Amino acid sequence: MKKYSVFSLAREALRYHSGWERAWASPDPKAEYDTIIVGAGGHGLATAYYLAKEHGITNVAVLEKGWLGGGNTGRNTTIIRSNYLQPESAAIYEKARGLYEGLSQELNFNIMFSPRGVMMLCQTQHELRAMQRTAHANRLAGIETEMVSPERVKEIVPIIEIDGPRFPVLGGLWQPRGGTARHDAVAWGYARGASARGVDIIQQCAVTGIDRDASGVTGVQTTRGPIRCKKLCIVVAGSSGVLADMAGFRLPVESVALQALVSEPVKPCMDCVVMANTVHGYMSQSDKGEMVIGGGADGFNNYTQRGSFQHLEETVRALIETFPMISRLKMLRHWGGIVDMTGDRSPIIGQTPVPGIFINCGWGTGGFKAIPGSGWATAEMLAKGTPGTLAAPFSLDRFTEGRMIDESVAAAVAH
């Protein structure tokens, strides 16, 4: 693999960049692999990368029905944070955030991780108390966050209106080392890293069936022919139910559309990510200058990658209340992604009822931030055949036991 650096860039410039190699190879599928990962999104590619890097397992194929990184990895609002309440969640998201810190150097691919800080606003007394609880939990989990005053919120985010008539800002939970990264680059960087270590990334290869015998999985049927495998890992956010169906089991997952939009680019006006949970909106400014805005999810099953315009209206209204200056910006484009929603809004990483088949799904609206940690934990599970410490709490059997990992401090407001 040719190393990327300012020197290689300069060298190539002199010969019109004719010497750059493919970022990842594009092999034909072999007849058999030790492990097949279905889905070349961030989570699948990261899994393949860590399988190769951490466990030396490289007889691995990542199958992708479309183009790698083309699902939710390339459609999300790129927020990275780990300020979760429950210890299980905090552990895996902080693992991910920590890996993000050094990922550009590790992959030799600038994924533009930008620890510019994430501010979660508190706009009701109830939310203030809930965030205080989270701040305590974070500190004890080794995650650097702090509760800040409305005045400090205003200092960090000058364009914010803290004395809004309806939902004044009462405080904020500030994670200074949260931030954003370039979403496509995360997929491309992992793909390049995995490919260089011998993993076969096979695009335009849709899985059409899953083969199994009495002892478990034996392979997959694809649009490029049958491929045998010993282990199969399904990492296909949005289509998890469809793949599970092929394998003959059901998942506690529903597919719904989640909305996002970007404005036209303007000069830098907001450095950090701001999340306003009471009014269901979040916003950051990309390096291009676009305001990247995330909104709500539909409540009905949907595979169209479009979603409903009214959620954007709600989100934009709410954000204009908090950021009055965005009213005169223009919406450049909006889109939807199909996300997996689980019964407790936490992900699933674990074994399935079919021996040899593993699953990673259910990240809901928050999968991007988890990619490195999720890939790392899933690779560990595939290598050892059983979930490790990080993955174990997210097993499927929690739904049987009632062992929810619920991050939504859900019961709404008080008397």
Added chain:
Amino acid sequence: MLILRCPYCGVDAEETDLAPGGEAHLTRHGPGSDDAEFRDYLFQRRNPRGVHFERWRHAFGCGKWFHAARCTQTLEVFGTYSAQCSEPPEEIMTAIRTRRPDWEMPA
């Protein structure tokens, strides 16, 4: 922005007037069921890419719950019908089969 006809009041209701309620025709497993049955009832929803039976409420209209048969891939609506039934009525099944000859009711 879906439109569904409320079978009670006959209004073609905008999505903004409706509240989605998830999969229809669930069999409630209460006391006496085993853990797996109860889990399936509570969490293991059908999530097909295609024909789906689901519950909606005409929340900002007559307030009634009703059922809809809808394709999750094209958003085509095959019909809406009463919430007070445990399986789709024949005319809905006919409407689906007419437009999706290959479709089979999942077990």
Added chain:
Amino acid sequence: MSSRLATGGRRIDRSKRLSFSFNGTKLTGFEGDTLASALLANGQDLVGRSFKYHRPRGIVAAGAEEPNALVALGQGDRMEPNQRATITELFDGLSARSQNHWPSLQFDIGAINARLSRFLPAGFYYKTFMQPRAAWKHLFEPVIRKSAGLGPAPTQGDPDRYEYFYAHTDVLVAGGGIAGLAAARAAAEAGARVLLVEQDSRFGGRSATDGVVIDGTDAEAWVAEQVAALSAMPNVDLRLRTMAAGVYDHGYVTLYERAGDRDPGAAPVRHRLWRVRAGRTVTATGAIERPISFAGNDRPGVMLASAVRDYIDLYAVSPGDRTVVVTATDDGYRTALAVRDAGLDVPAVLDTRPDPKGPLVDAVRARGIRVEAGRGIAKVRGTRRVTGVDICAQAGEGAVIEHVPCECVAMAGGWSPVVHLWSHCGGKLLWDETAHHFRPDPDRPPTGADGQGFAVTAGTASGPMDTGAALADAVEAGHRAAKALGHDKGAPRIPQADGTADGPPAAVWMMPHGAGPELRGKAFLDFQNDVKVSDVQLAAQEGYQSVEHTKRYTTLGMATDQGKLSNINGLAILSDSLGAPIPEVGTTTFRPPYTPISLGAVAGEARGSLFKPVRRTPIHDWHADAGAVWEPVGDWRRPYCYPKDEESHRDAVNREITATRSGVGLLDASTLGKIIVSGPDAAAFLDLTYTNMMSSLKVGRCRYGLMCTENGFLFDDGVVVRLSEDSFLCHTTSGGSDRVHAWMEEWLQTEWWDLKVWTSNVTEQFGQIAIVGPKARSVLERLGGMDLSAEALPFMAMAEGTLGGIGVRIFRISFSGELSYEIAVPAGRARALWDMLLAEGAADGITPYGTEALHVMRAEKGYIMIGDETDGTVIPQDLNLGWAVSKKKSDFIGKRAMERSALTDPDRKQLVGLETEDPALVLPDGAHAVSGQTNRFGQQETLGHVTSTYWSPTLNRSIAMALVSGGSRRMGETLDFSLEDGRIAKARVVDPVFLDKDGERQNV
């Protein structure tokens, strides 16, 4: 240099001179100008700088596809960044500034990037800026951010108004060119209701400029006739300055009307967002001309050939004295003729085709204009504007045959239908091998609720570029749309256009065909984002071979024009690099909106006080007058406390509590949810919805009840009152009434529909006032009308009657542990009763109290609060409320869930009281108890967390409640709570009932 011509200008009114400013310089234009035409008329060729290389950029187009001419329009709180000059109508006093340069448009430091462009190819930032690690955040990224970003960010709120319009129509026609007009007329004459919208300020599109003749009359007259006829039809609405922005599921369409942009500050509404439901949508959106990729094609003065015609014909603007036309089509010759007709020079028409022929070619030759066949441009000369072109053979590698001086280059690369609206909701496209463009596939339209296509294309938007075919297509489209909806009166007449169709265009994706790397590195595809042919080729070489990869790696088509000019050319280059046919490479997804729309319009009227309107209790105004500090609770505002004079909030709360516990307090409890459940099966139904038994409740008695989800978790609570044998009043939390009511209905309608039960949410029909404290009874008795003795109205009983002449229902229930009456009263009489109670209680020092006093008093008594002690993961047993979970009932919602292993685990967190060792220390909200160990994740192990924590003025010490693992086994233990600064606060686990454990205060 560009300039105003002495005569002509179809759109401008030379009698109305308008003054405007550009970068502070005063300029003038005419009524009817766009900002772009006025700038060109003033010789302002240079209008902006590009995104990445800060190259000087001029106006390329005359419409919505313009990539370069973006300005910051207006000033102060009405400044709007990135406004397209080409679609900005000029008005008197307009002020515009160019963007993305420093210190000035003429001299931009950022232009150094252009010199370094070879070192900054597509995706260069993925390959560098990685070392040292900290440098990305502190050095590289800030520089990149600052140099990107185009226009300035607004700094203030928006003073303008926006609104929604709603429209229902049979047929929506998007686009008011000749095709849109013809389609609208056909649909309207068939009997359909028609809404026709046009983004421009005029109907007719480019027909007049292109010299179209229809039914023997010139286009302008024909258009006027159609508009007049349509306006006269009662079933037709026409709207100008209104763009179809997005097409959505089930035929929903958003329109964007720029109603007040020409009148900033004075117009009542700036923008309208129309939400349209149309039976059929006809997209008569026309076509966009493609630029041609040659070196230097981004220099100011290089324009679309059609735009050159537009500026001459519509605005009498000369783009320069000498215009070289470079064309792959017959259509380019129209520009040559238009330029010559305006008295300007056309030094040459460079036609890439080896053997151009046809009437247009003949006409140009007949005018003595030099036509060079098989020729193209090797390179454009000039830096801040075009000074000439180097001509070469299109087939070669770019050897210069001749240099031709000129001020303008008109590019005619062929036309592509505008397919955006068709594609937004899933309409599919076909590649047309003859016209070299994607066009809608009529067999695969976007489909609606009935599974049928709901969109129809009309005119050039369908593919045909000649007028006759386009009109025939449009009439057919309009008629078909109407017919599909059952309107088929009469047979439509197809207007006849004069002239013959143009000959086929050539596919010219690279000029010259064999251009080397030097030329490819200067041939721009995406002008705004500075994406060159070489960038797309590099992406393909590096394996970014999917069209989406290429787009994202190079940023092709991701600028504010969303690739309207660049997409097809970029796609063709990619297809060539991959050796795959264009249709196999495919297109990127077309996302709404068609052109950017203001976020203000998306939000509509809902801002300020109209954003989530506040729910008010009938006593709201009294609270406001009394100086209440407000707390949002759900959609309500409730008084948090009522500070007097200089009193702190904390002092006010303590005063309110002490006054209540020692005398009498008054609480507006109107926000409590109130749901009537009635019918023969009401008791059976409540036995299913509450965890405790409700059917055993006696008429006239009250019982505290809990509701759990089917997942077993507590989600609401409140007092249930049996009003009669078959009717109950269920109180819910303030935020929960709508949710609980909907939830009851859900179970009734979808699971237990055999039960004869009716529910109604009467929360707003009743005010509710709690009068609380040892003197409460005597105040009420003085009002008179009811026997409120302990015998007549014991604890947890209900009585109906009149109090001081007002009909009331009184519940003897308590959330404070005091003698307490909650009085329900018709909402219209609530304020009167409140005032009466205040007056009557004055002698006893009656004190209104707010939510915080309520919270402290309930915590003193160990009562839970939904949302504090619960968080969606807590079951009643965790809160020592197992007594309220019936063991006798065979079923209730949540019962089965509570049998699962995780819910019966003895180590679950359970509610305990806490007394800090230091009684003055109030534990922080949410503080965690720590064991001193680390857990399996390496985190500090926690045992539980504080759920409620207060200073108790009654006990004169701090009190707290917490959920602690195995809490009920820990009575008397001392736990370590970790404070924010790392210190440990020690607290003893105690019974959460801190005050009056035997209930003597309320038992009077």
